[in-house]
Amino acid sequence: MQQSKLGLDFEKVGYAKGVSKKIAEEVQLFVDNYTTVAVERTLCRLLGIDGVDVNGVPLPNVLIDELKNKGVLSQGVMFFLGNAIVETGLNPQEIAEEVANGTIEITKLPINNLDAIHLAIKPFVNESIDKIIARKTKRENYINTIGEGTKPYLYVIVATGNIYEDVVQAEAAARQGADIIAVIRTTGQSLLDFVPYGATTEGFGGTVATQENFRIMRTALDKVGEDIGRYIRLCNYCSGLCMPEIAAMGALEGLDVMLNDALYGILFRDINMQRTIVDQYFSRVLNGFAGVIINTGEDNYLTTADAFQEAHTVLASDFINEQLALVAGIPEEQMGLGHAFEMDPDLENGFLYELSQAQMTREIFPKAPLKYMPPTKFMTGNVFKGHVQDALFNQIAIWTGQGLQLLGMLTEAIHTPFMSDRYLSIENAKYIFNNMKNIGDEMEFKDGGIIRTRAQKVLGDAIELLEKIEKVGLFTALEKGIFADIKRPLNGGKGLAGVVEKGANYYNPFVAIMNKKLN
Numbered sequence: 001m002q003q004s005k006l007g008l009d010f011e012k013v014g015y016a017k018g019v020s021k022k023i024a025e026e027v028q029l030f031v032d033n034y035t036t037v038a039v040e041r042t043l044c045r046l047l048g049i050d051g052v053d054v055n056g057v058p059l060p061n062v063l064i065d066e067l068k069n070k071g072v073l074s075q076g077v078m079f080f081l082g083n084a085i086v087e088t089g090l091n092p093q094e095i096a097e098e099v100a101n102g103t104i105e106i107t108k109l110p111i112n113n114l115d116a117i118h119l120a121i122k123p124f125v126n127e128s129i130d131k132i133i134a135r136k137t138k139r140e141n142y143i144n145t146i147g148e149g150t151k152p153y154l155y156v157i158v159a160t161g162n163i164y165e166d167v168v169q170a171e172a173a174a175r176q177g178a179d180i181i182a183v184i185r186t187t188g189q190s191l192l193d194f195v196p197y198g199a200t201t202e203g204f205g206g207t208v209a210t211q212e213n214f215r216i217m218r219t220a221l222d223k224v225g226e227d228i229g230r231y232i233r234l235c236n237y238c239s240g241l242c243m244p245e246i247a248a249m250g251a252l253e254g255l256d257v258m259l260n261d262a263l264y265g266i267l268f269r270d271i272n273m274q275r276t277i278v279d280q281y282f283s284r285v286l287n288g289f290a291g292v293i294i295n296t297g298e299d300n301y302l303t304t305a306d307a308f309q310e311a312h313t314v315l316a317s318d319f320i321n322e323q324l325a326l327v328a329g330i331p332e333e334q335m336g337l338g339h340a341f342e343m344d345p346d347l348e349n350g351f352l353y354e355l356s357q358a359q360m361t362r363e364i365f366p367k368a369p370l371k372y373m374p375p376t377k378f379m380t381g382n383v384f385k386g387h388v389q390d391a392l393f394n395q396i397a398i399w400t401g402q403g404l405q406l407l408g409m410l411t412e413a414i415h416t417p418f419m420s421d422r423y424l425s426i427e428n429a430k431y432i433f434n435n436m437k438n439i440g441d442e443m444e445f446k447d448g449g450i451i452r453t454r455a456q457k458v459l460g461d462a463i464e465l466l467e468k469i470e471k472v473g474l475f476t477a478l479e480k481g482i483f484a485d486i487k488r489p490l491n492g493g494k495g496l497a498g499v500v501e502k503g504a505n506y507y508n509p510f511v512a513i514m515n516k517k518l519n
Contacts, residue, residue, distance in 0.1 A: 004363055005445055006356065006455040012463060013364050016319050019466045024323035027474050030274070031281045035506065037193070037498035038279050040064045040077045042244040042286075045252075046128045046510060047081065047092040047121070050211070052197045053100040059093075060245070061194045062100045070107045074503035080106050082117035082507075092124055118507065125509050128252075135254045136291045142222070142231040149179035149230055151369065152397050152405035154429055155257075159184035159416045161203030163213045167220040172419050174224045174232045177426045180257055180404065182235035183217055185209045190240025190269050191494060195249070205416070209236050209246055214253035233257055238283055239265050239297070241495050243276065247283035251290035257336065257404070258287055262324075263317060264297030266478055267486045272493035273478055282511070284328030289514035294330060295404070296321045299340030299373035301484040307342040307377075308350075311357055312461035313483050314339050315364070319466060320474070322365065329515040332367035336404050340373035341393040345385075351392055352450045358400040359445075360455040369403025372396075379412040386410040390425065394432040399440045405429060 002010055044060035051059050067073040067080060084095045087109045098104040142148075156178045158169040163183075170181040186203030189196075199216060200208040207213060214236065221232040233256035238246035243260065250258050262280035265271040287294050298314040298321070305313065318337045325335050339361050343350040361370055375389045390408035397405045407425040409417045417425075445451045469477040481487035 002363070002366070006360055006363060007447065007452050008360065008363055008455060008459060012459060016459070016463050016466055017323070019463070019470050020319040020323040021326075023320055023466070023470050023474055024327050027277060027324065028281070028327050030475075031278050033501055034274070034278045034499055035073075035076060035502055035508075036275055036278050036495075036500070037064050037068060037073070038242055038275075039244050039282050039508075040067070040073065041242075042248045042282060043077050043508060043510070044081075044092070044096065045245060045248045047124045048128070049092050049096045051093075051097075056197070057100075058194050058197055059096040059100060063096050063106070066099055066106060068498075068500075072107055072503075074500045074506065076502070076506040076508065078121055078507045078509070079117060079505045082121035083112055084109055085120040086112045086116050114505065114507075118509075121507075122509075125513070128510075129513060132251045132290050135252065139231070139254060139256065139291065142225065146225060146229050146231055148233075149177075152372070152402045152433070153179035153233065153369075154426055155180040155182060155235070155371075155404050155406045156422050156426065157182045157184050157406075157417070159206045161186065161205075161207050162201040163199055163207050163216050164201065166207050167217060169419055169422075170217065170232075171220060171224045173422055173426070174221065174230075175228060176423050177430055178232070178422075179230070180233040180235050181217070181221060182257070182406075183207055183209070183213070185237045190237070190265065190271075193241045193495065193498065195242050195245050209249075211249040211253060214249055214255060218254045235259070235295070238287075240269065241271060241275070241279075241498075243279040244283040244286060247286040247292075250292060251286050255292060257293045257295060259297065260284060260287060260294040261297040261321065261338075263321070263478075263483065264300055266488050266493070267484050268297070268300055270488065270493045272496040272499070273475055273488060273490060275493075275495035275499050278499060280324070281328050282508075284325055284330050285511050285514050288325075288328055288330035288334060291334065293334045293336045293369055293404070294325065295336040295371045296338040298338040299342065299371075300338075302340050302342035303377050304484045304486060307340070307344070308347060308353060310484075311353075312458050312465055314357075315361065315458055315462040316465045316469070317483060318361065318365065319462065320469070322368070332365070333369065335365070335368040336371035337361070337365055337368050338371045338373060341375050341389075341396065342373075342377050345375075345378050345389060349450055351396075353454055354392075355396050355399065356451040356454040357458065358396045358402065359451070360458060362400045362402070364459075371404040371406065372402040373406050374408030374412070376408075376412055379408075381414050383410040383414075386412060387424070387428065391428055391432060394429045395436060397429075398433045398436045399443070401440055
């Protein structure tokens with residue numbers, strides 16, 4: 001039986017996970033019956049379709065828009081591509097180019113039998129699977145030969161807008177001690193219903209997520225990792241309207257960590273819940289298979305809601321996200337479930353409450369490489385106070401054994417960090433992690449004290465919330481504003497028009513293949 005430093009009742013934890021499993025299973029009943037334009041574009045990319053037409057429109061969009069405009073998307077792109085391969089002998093890339101040029105009307109070709117269609121598409125599916133396995137193996141070989149940093153991984157951001165400048169900053173950060181480089185995505189990209197193409201040198205608040213940019217950064221990090229003798233993980237974002245597409249690009253280009261949370265998109269980007277829940281499932285199948293650690297966005301709840309009063313909503317969401325990830329085949333070891341150090345610095349004993357929350361999250365999800373987010377809401381521009389806030393945050397991380405430590409910047413709330421800011425943040429974390437390395441092994445918490453009492457209350461409140469969500473279902477709970485004090489309508493938001501019910505000929509072999517290999 002697992003022992004709890006907080007005196008947590010693990011029967012209650014098990015009960016909470018059981019309730020969350022029911023919530024996730026109900027969601028999955030919906031997911032299994034629908035596809036989206038993003039899922040179908042993802043299948044195109046997995047089959048090797050890339051590039052743009054004469055107007056700069058990505059070929060996956062050209063093909064899926066053609067099916068959607070003809071009212072046949074419900075049958076799925078694999079059906080039409082497989083049929084076109086049988087009829088023309090062309091490969092998927094060539095077929096997409098012919099559709100873009102107007103020389104093939106893919107929906108008007110004679111229809112072959114399903115066995116022939118599935119057989120025609122199989123070699124391209126297998127080739128894609130082999131590419132992703134090769135990428136995963138390359139990561140594992142690096143870790144087994146040159147090694148990697150110890151947990152908590154030091155996780156820092158680059159966000160210049162120019163991928164080539166991002167590389168310069170990322171290399172510097174790796175040499176300074178960073179273990180994970182997150183290339184922040186340009187503002188607003190999550191709301192684009194297409195993935196831009198090629199290397200980019202302009203972006204606002206971040207750099208455009210493209211497959212070529214992924215390749216450029218992965219190549220650079222592999223080179224610097226070999227030089228310094230430590231594998232450097234690459235993080236980007238597959239949230240938003242192109243969630244599964246970007247997950248596929250990450251799987252093919254060797255990303256290690258991806259921001260992946262439908263709840264975040266619903267609450268903070270007003271993406272339609274039906275659309276993004278379906279997109280999330282396939283994106284998580286891909287991430288799970290590729291060995292990518294997902295990051296969930298519960299920390300964001302505390303930017304709009306009070307971190308002390310609403311701590312239980314973060315825990316409840318972690319419970320639900322864990323079960324949604326398990327349904328998609330993601331092992332616990334790849335679940336970077338999110339939480340954050342976001343309590344008001346003026347709150348008396350705030351450090352104790354933060355410590356309680358972090359220890360509780362660690363105990364409830366013991367195998368997960370938890371993603372711990374730094375203070376942002378109460379950063380004021382006072383860099384000296386901000387550096388102290390980040391130091392307290394780092395202390396809790398090493399004390400409670402967090403997995404992915406997104407380092408706070410003393411200049412948070414002033415500007416995108418300079419290399420010098422990043423260096424100071426890395427130095428701060430390394431100093432504290434070294435000096436307090438085994439504090440978690442040495443310290444116990446007083447029975448009946450502030451820390452234990454707080455954790456038990458948060459767990460109890462989270463269970464109450466989960467029971468309410470189970471009664472009404474996750475979609476209705478989101479409509480009621482149960483997370484982050486934000487209400488979203490079932491049929492509102494962005495992207496609903498891209499959701500279609502699956503038809504009789506619908507076919508997506510990747511899910512079965514990837515889940516089978518995972519299990």
